[in-house]
Amino acid sequence: MNPVILLGEAQLRELVPLDLAAIDQVEAAFVALATEAVAMPPILRLDLPAQRGEVDVKTAWLPRFDSFAIKVSPGFFDNPSLGLPSLNGLMLVLSAKTGLTEAVLLDNGYLTSVRTAAAGAVAARTLARAATPHVAILGAGEQARLQLQALTLVRRIERVSVWARRREEAERFAADVSACFDLRCDVAADPHRALADADLAVTTTPSTTPLIDAADLHPGLHITAMGSDAEHKNEIAPAALAAVRYIADRVQQTRVLGELHHAIEAGVVRADASFAELGQVIARQRLGRERDTDITLCDLTGTGAQDTAIATFALARARAAQAGTFFINDAKTPG
C-alpha cells in the first residue's frame, strides 16, 4: 500500500497561503457544484452540549478531482479558558478511485479558514460591482481579517469600516488593517453606520440576531454573509433578505443553516422559491448582478466541495514540494 502523507499546520500554512491560486481553486469547486454530477451529502453534526462542543463533518466528491476530502471541524467553546483555541480539526484526503487514505492534513482548521475567505473573494468577484472602494466588515476575528485580505486580491479597496460587538476588538482590527494593508480603517459605532456608504459588506460574526436590516440596504451594495453556518445563527434580517438578489453557496444548505432559513421561517420568502447558486452565476446558468444599482447578497454556509478543492490543492503542493511525513501502514509488522 502507498504511504499516508502527514502534514501539520505549520507546513500547510507555508504550502497553502491565501492567494489567487487558492481563490481560483475554490471557484472551480463552486463551478463543479453547479454544473457537474457532484456527490455532497448533508453535513454530519455531533453536539456535546455538556462541553459546549460541536463537531461538523463535511465531504464531497467532485468528478474533476482525483481525491476527495473528509473534514472534521470541532468547535469547543470552553477551550479558551483552558488556553486552547475554540476551533481546530483536520482533513483526510482519500483516493476517489480506491478510497484509500492518501493524506492526513492536521491543519487545526487553517485550510477551512483559507477556503472560507477564498469563497468570500469568489462571491465578491462574481457579484460585487467592479469598483468597491469602501468595504464594511462586521466582526473582528480571524475570519474578518482573512475576508478582507482575500478581497484585496480581487478588488481595489481604499477604505474599511469595521464593527464588532466588543469595541476593543474592532479597534485592534483597525490598527492591524492600517498596518498590514496600508488602508484607512475606521471603527463604526454600530452595523448600520458601518454599512452607511459601503460598496461591499462582509458579515463574519456568530450573531443569533440580525445585524443588517432592510434600512441598511442601498443601491449597488453587495453583501457576503458568511457567519451563519448553523440553524440558530442569523446576521441578516428577513426583510433585508427579501429585498436583495439572493445567491446561495448551496441552496439545500442555506435553506436549513443559512440566512435563507430565517427568511423562510419569517414568511417573507417562499420556501419553494428557486434561488441561484454562486457556481451557477459563475457558469452563466443563472443571473447574478445585472446593473450597478442591484443589491446582491451571497449566503455562505461552507461546503464540502470547498474542502475537497482546498485539500486536493494542499496535497498536490505537498507532493510537488516533497513535503510531509510518510507513514507506511502495512498490515504485517516488519521482520
Next chain:
Amino acid sequence: MNPVILLGEAQLRELVPLDLAAIDQVEAAFVALATEAVAMPPILRLDLPAQRGEVDVKTAWLPRFDSFAIKVSPGFFDNPSLGLPSLNGLMLVLSAKTGLTEAVLLDNGYLTSVRTAAAGAVAARTLARAATPHVAILGAGEQARLQLQALTLVRRIERVSVWARRREEAERFAADVSACFDLRCDVAADPHRALADADLAVTTTPSTTPLIDAADLHPGLHITAMGSDAEHKNEIAPAALAAVRYIADRVQQTRVLGELHHAIEAGVVRADASFAELGQVIARQRLGRERDTDITLCDLTGTGAQDTAIATFALARARAAQAGTFFINDAKTPG
C-alpha cells in the same frame, strides 16, 4: 498542543486482539447507548457510483468515555481487480473535553471487524440459550471467521454448519475452522439445511434477498443478523422477522438500514411498534429471551457507539504500551 498519536494496522492488530476484554468494552457501549445521554447522529454516507464506491462516517459521544471516535469506512468494490481490499478506512480519536485530535488509527478497517464480531458475541451472550453447541454461519468471509471466533469466547461450540453462495469459499472456511478451532465444520447445501438443527445462527453476507425464511425457525434458535448495514441488503424474510422476538442494536438505524426496514416495508411489522435494543436487554430495562423455547433475533447494523468504545480502548492500550508514532503539530515552524 499535545502530540497526535499515529497507529498503523499492524500495531493495532497486536494491541487489540479479538478477546473478552474487547467484547466487554463493546458491551459497555451498548449499555451506555441504552441508558445514558449518548449523542449519536445519523450516519453520513457518500456514494461514488462511477467507482462502485461508498463511504460511511460514523461517530458517537458516550459520557463514560473521555474521547470519541469519528470513523471513516470506505468500500470500493472494484478494488480487488487492482489487487487492493474493498474495505479499508481509519478512525480518528478526539478529546471529548476539547475536541483536539488525540490519535489517528490507520487500521484499514481492522477495528471495525473486531467491534462487529464483538457485538455478535454480546448478542449471543445476552440472547442465546446457555447451551448452543451447534452454530450455523451464513457467509464465509473475514467477518464470518471473526463472528465464530467471538462466539467461541462466550459459548461452548461443538459443531459448525457453514453456507456461502460460492461453495468453494464455504469449503475453505470449513477447513480453516477445523484447523484453527478444533471444531467439526460441515458445508451445507443451502441456508435452510445449515439452520436445520442449529442452536445459534449468524448471518454475515451482503445478500439483497432473504436467506432465512419463517420455515427455518425452530424453538430455541437465536439468530444474529449482521450483514445488513444498507437499505438494499436483506438476509431475513419479513415473515421470519415477524415471528421472532426482535432486538436491534439501535432501532433508529434498523428501521432504515437493517432487517427491520424490510419487514416494515412488507407490512408484516407495524412501523410504530416499539422494539427493544440490545443495551436495554443487557441493562434489564427490556425483556430478551424468557424461555429456552423462545426464538430471538438480533439485528446489527453497526453503531458509532461501538466505534468510540473500540477506539478509546485501542488508544488506552497504545498509551499503556507506549506504542505509536508521535506527531507534534505546532502552528509555527520550529527555529
